Amino acid sequence: MLPESILRSVVAVMLAVAIPARAAPQLITKRSSELSLTAQLKLADTAIERYQLLPNNQDFVFDFTTADVPIATSQNFPPLVGTGISFNMGELPACSMSFVHLHPRATELFTLTSGHVLSEMVPQAGVVDSDGNPRVISVELNPGMLTIFPAGSFHTQINPDCEAANFTAAFTSDEFAVSMVANQAFSFSDDVVAATFGQSIAGEDIERVRDAIPTTLAIKVEECLSKCGKQKR
Numbered sequence: 001m002l003p004e005s006i007l008r009s010v011v012a013v014m015l016a017v018a019i020p021a022r023a024a025p026q027l028i029t030k031r032s033s034e035l036s037l038t039a040q041l042k043l044a045d046t047a048i049e050r051y052q053l054l055p056n057n058q059d060f061v062f063d064f065t066t067a068d069v070p071i072a073t074s075q076n077f078p079p080l081v082g083t084g085i086s087f088n089m090g091e092l093p094a095c096s097m098s099f100v101h102l103h104p105r106a107t108e109l110f111t112l113t114s115g116h117v118l119s120e121m122v123p124q125a126g127v128v129d130s131d132g133n134p135r136v137i138s139v140e141l142n143p144g145m146l147t148i149f150p151a152g153s154f155h156t157q158i159n160p161d162c163e164a165a166n167f168t169a170a171f172t173s174d175e176f177a178v179s180m181v182a183n184q185a186f187s188f189s190d191d192v193v194a195a196t197f198g199q200s201i202a203g204e205d206i207e208r209v210r211d212a213i214p215t216t217l218a219i220k221v222e223e224c225l226s227k228c229g230k231q232k233r
């Protein structure tokens, strides 16, 4: 369920505070009870009050198998409010890669439970290889292995195999967010894009690149698809 749905999901997580406020306990005034449960938890004075706002044991369970959005955040899983952590469980489909992205506020711990994933990460300016070029940290992950993508690092995960890869990922922010490096860099005005790329691109070419940048999380890798005898969906 991860591929196209995740980007929509991520946007949904960030934009929609669509989680209805539940009936509030006595200590919350009428006015604040109109706030979402997440907002009420953020306003609570103490942890004791937060527990009172979560009276059911099931409030403490997040079910990835039925969730619309496969990322547990403080928006769709209120017990995460104030904890500084969120969690994703998902599948990287066969022959696909995630667009180059970063998480603006969170370090990610990414671990594989099945399949095989190659990842690349470019940490930050000034981190260079022995030739003085920006260092690219490439790793190969098999089940049971974990890697780290520090907050703000550019990274991508590639599944080069004919089988899906299942992963879990933890983030050091309870409000998950993602930035899409290519898409957002090309969102600047044409003059800024042209100047940024040393005037190597201009006018219609900028528009062509914008239109060509994939916005689905799982970009299909053609060479792999033909190796595996799969169709591009």
Ligand SMILES: *[C@@H]1O[C@H](CO)[C@@H](O)[C@H](O)[C@H]1NC(C)=O
Binding pocket: 001, 090, 091, 113, 114, 115, 165, 166
């Ligand atoms: C991967 O996850 C999907 C559900 O997300 C599940 O159906 C499948 O069995 C998992 N595969 C493995 C090998 O664990």
